[in-house]
Amino acid sequence: MRYKFLAVVVLLLSISGFNAATNFTQCLEQVQNGAFGTGKIGATDNHGNILEDVKQATGLTxxxxxxxxGSGPSPFRWTVFSQRFSSWLLPWLALVSQLPFGPKDRLDNLKSVLLTIGSPMLAAYSLALTVLNGRWIARQFSKHNYPNIRNAVRVLSSLQQAPLRVTNEDALLASLIVLPHNDEWWRELIEWLAYPHTWSISAATSIAWVVVAYLFIVIGFLMEDVTRFTAHGQESLWLWLLPIAIGWLQLSPKCDEVRVRSAVERANKIAYTPTGTHPVLVQEHTEQRAIYLAFSEGDEDDDVLRRDERVTAPIYSYARFLPWVQAVERVLETFEVVSGRYRRHESVDPDITG
Incomplete structure (x- = not known):
């Protein structure tokens, strides 16, 4: 009975609050009409300067x-609220739906969305880092000449959103680059990684709808009173996300964890390594791979430290940047050695001369 009484009291207070609410727009109009006097009574402009002519007032002391x-709140009007809330929320949803996702865990996908929306600087940094990494790797590898070097650039650039690892144990990396049998490894991996996350009819429609919505906001601002600028500013808070979404659509990052993992594992099944007589499949020789993705490693502490690195959403590029560069440097060093011998027409095997 006590809780019912409290509920009734709260309801009555809410109703009385609505009844006692003040219409500030109407109040300002009354001041402008001189209902509370003329002269310097407290009517101000947008900069807070008190005006002599109350008809020019845009604010009050x-x-x-x-x-x-009065001291009551502004009345709540559902039609105004729903209209403004829709114009604020719908562009967010349209743009967020075009962001690149990829982690297998749905919670990681949700966290990547919240990180992107909550940290515009981190979102822009991740996008810029991906672009600059692509330019850097192309520039570094362009200094050398070897048959598979262009394929290597495409593969390594496509694996920016994955926990890339490279090892030359048992000369696996060198054989991956040198052996003609492994030419198919590079070609097949490029093909398996060539799944699109780029412009489509739905993506173009969403972006166009957002642009049109923003144009409507600008037109509405120009046609209405300047005092409503704050409302229009709130409705366009999502504008920063537009270039981020367009940028990711242009780059088409390979961040689908399942597909990226599957592509690398399938390619590693056709990788060859040399033996004393003839090349054999790596999987018949060792469990190690020259290029692989470290989505799971045995050390528990390492799992905790590299948690963000293993989430393939592009917003986590900050965690993958240094390990990815380290892996690329290892591949680059090997290409530098073999391309030097290739240029001098020397055998890639130092034991073979002449």
Whole structure:
């Protein structure tokens, strides 16, 4: 009974609050019409300067506001709220739906969305880092000449959103580059990684709808009173996300964890390594691979430290940047050695001369 009484009291207070609410727009109009006097009574411009002509007022001092309008809140109008909330929320949803996802865990996908929306600088940094990494790797590898070097650039650039690892144990990396049998490894991996996350009809429609919505906001601002600028500013808060979404659509990052993992594992099944007589499949020789993805490693502490690195959403590029560069440097060093011998027409095997 006590809780029912409290509920009734809260309801009555809410109703009385709505009834006692103040219409500030109407109050300002009354001041402009001279209902509370003329001259310097407290009517101000947008900069807070008190005006002589109350008809030009766009604001009120606190004292005049309390005297003329009262101290009650502005009335809640559902139609105004729903319209503004929709114009604020729908562009967010349209743009967020075009962001690149990829982690197998749905919670990681949700966290990547919240990180992107909550940290515009991190979102822009991740996008810029991906672009600059692509330019850097192309520039570094362009200094050398070897048959598979272009394929290597495409593969390594496509694996920016994955926990890339490279090892030359048992000369696996060198054989991956040198052996003609492994030419198919590079070609097949490029083909298996060539799944699109780029412009489509739905993506173009969403972006176009957002642009049109923003144009409507600008037109509405120009046609209405300047005092409503704050409302229009809130409706366009999502504008920073537009270039981020367009940028990722242009780059088409390979961040689908399942597909990236599957592509690398399938390619490693056709990798060859040399023996004393003839090349054999690596899987028949060792469990190690020259290029692999470290989505799971045995050390528990390492799992905790590299948690963000293993989440393939592009927003986590900050965690993959240094390990990815380290892996690329290892591949680059090997290409540098073999391309030097290739240029001098020397055998890649130092034991073979002449």
């Amino acid at each position: 606190y004292g005049l506001c309390v005297m003329a309008c």
